[in-house]
Amino acid sequence: MQDKTFELLEKMYSEINKRFDSMYTEINKRFDSTYTEMNERFDSIDKRFDSIDKRFDSVQEDIKQILETKADKTDIVRLENVHGGKIDSLLDGYKQVYEKTHEHDKRFDDIDYKVDNLSLKITSHDTKLEVIEGGKKK
Numbered sequence: 001m002q003d004k005t006f007e008l009l010e011k012m013y014s015e016i017n018k019r020f021d022s023m024y025t026e027i028n029k030r031f032d033s034t035y036t037e038m039n040e041r042f043d044s045i046d047k048r049f050d051s052i053d054k055r056f057d058s059v060q061e062d063i064k065q066i067l068e069t070k071a072d073k074t075d076i077v078r079l080e081n082v083h084g085g086k087i088d089s090l091l092d093g094y095k096q097v098y099e100k101t102h103e104h105d106k107r108f109d110d111i112d113y114k115v116d117n118l119s120l121k122i123t124s125h126d127t128k129l130e131v132i133e134g135g136k137k138k
Contacts, residue, residue, distance in 0.1 A: 041100075
């Protein structure tokens, strides 16, 4: 009778290990996929920042040229008309990038929470398996 119980426990242990292996594999695939996707998105955000930096440099050069010459009221009005919309656009771009980054941070927090929960469950299962293994050695 003990041999059958031992064989049953071995079979259960083997099946549980196979399931854990498949879970680890699936989790790693999903995490790698998510990590790759996030890196691509952050690269895209970096490109946007580079574009915004170039725009700021352009605006800065224009302002520098204007400041080097004496400005009158018409120059100031022209400057506001020409660059006012650009500055608003740049600020909107920064706002969009910030919101997207904040959204990605929330997603990473969710993934971390899920991974932590999974780690706790795996630890719990490992403990239970150790108890089962300890029982079958006796």
